[in-house]
Amino acid sequence: MRLDWLEDILAVLDTGSFVRAAERRNLTQSAFTRRIRTIEDSLGAPLFDRSCKPVTLLPAICAQEHQMRRLASDLRALGDSLRGAALGQDRAISLACQHAITTTVSPRLVRQLTEVTGASVRVRSGNRDECLLMLLSGEVDLVVTYDLAGDKGAPTPAFRDHKLGQETLRPVCIPPMAQSLTGGRLPVITYPRDVFLGQVMEAHVWPSLPSGTHLHRKAETALTLAAYHYALDGIGVAWLPGTLVQHDLATGALVSPFAEDLQITLETRLLCLRDGARDSALEAWDILAQDGT
Numbered sequence: 694m695r696l697d698w699l700e701d702i703l704a705v706l707d708t709g710s711f712v713r714a715a716e717r718r719n720l721t722q723s724a725f726t727r728r729i730r731t732i733e734d735s736l737g738a739p740l741f742d743r744s745c746k747p748v749t750l751l752p753a754i755c756a757q758e759h760q761m762r763r764l765a766s767d768l769r770a771l772g773d774s775l776r777g778a779a780l781g782q783d784r785a786i787s788l789a790c791q792h793a794i795t796t797t798v799s800p801r802l803v804r805q806l807t808e809v810t811g812a813s814v815r816v817r818s819g820n821r822d823e824c825l826l827m828l829l830s831g832e833v834d835l836v837v838t839y840d841l842a843g844d845k846g847a848p849t850p851a852f853r854d855h856k857l858g859q860e861t862l863r864p865v866c867i868p869p870m871a872q873s874l875t876g877g878r879l880p881v882i883t884y885p886r887d888v889f890l891g892q893v894m895e896a897h898v899w900p901s902l903p904s905g906t907h908l909h910r911k912a913e914t915a916l917t918l919a920a921y922h923y924a925l926d927g928i929g930v931a932w933l934p935g936t937l938v939q940h941d942l943a944t945g946a947l948v949s950p951f952a953e954d955l956q957i958t959l960e961t962r963l964l965c966l967r968d969g970a971r972d973s974a975l976e977a978w979d980i981l982a983q984d985g986t
Contacts (some may be wrong), residue, residue, distance in 0.1 A: 793917035821889035821922035842958035871950040880929035
């Protein structure tokens with residue numbers, strides 16, 4: 694199955710007619726009709742119901758839409774990859790980030806890498822453990838993750854490790870909620886206990902709450918961006934990265950209901966395999982590590 698055949702068939706599926714499909718494919722209607730007949734002759738089977746006006750794809754062909762779109766996408770990607778390799782341009786860099794970092798930090802990193810190397814950057818998102826597993830398995834070249842500030846822990850021989858910057862995890866909520874936080878009942882948006890931010894909350898935030906505070910766990914999510922929108926919707930207090938909420942705090946859409954002693958300082962860290970990393974991964978490491986503070 695040729696890519697141009699698939700694109701011709703999908704053009705009819707998307708537009709609903711030969712006329713509009715021919716326009717999309719930059720062909721005259723007669724030339725497009727000849728191409729469709731060539732496809733059908735090559736396959737040895739009709740694809741279209743010509744008994745109705747306008748001509749439509751047969752139901753059995755429409756049922757293969759998902760497979761056709763996936764195959765067309767795979768063929769395009771393969772063509773791009775082969776073309777890039779032939780021209781010496783196959784330099785894609787893959788980066789895995791914790792969910793919050795994907796939103797707040799990764800745009801700057803992607804801009805740096807694309808501007809300096811000219812390579813494309815593929816960004817994947819996951820919780821901290823998922824990102825580290827992707828790095829160890831070779832699925833990605835680099836990982837950007839959080840650590841507690843000052844918590845060096847035991848060095849991991851498998852990784853190069855560099856501090857990129859610092860972040861503050863701070864409690865925020867809408868102003869009416871901040872004014873109604875009385876009686877020791879605290880509606881909160883939490884993170885699962887099996888992800889990094891959830892472990893930080895359990896170990897460092899909840900034990901620091903004022904005596905007599907009772908948590909009302911209104912919602913739980915591993916996605917920091919989801920927790921942000923829950924806070925904006927007034928569901929509860931969420932602990933969010935300061936860079937994510939700085940605009941909302943400046944405009945008053947969100948406020949911080951507690952003193953600074955309930956904020957947690959995090960570090961953003963860049964990780965790369967110490968041994969076996971690709972040359973393009975090491976080049977990306979040098980660019981980001983040199984820029985980081």
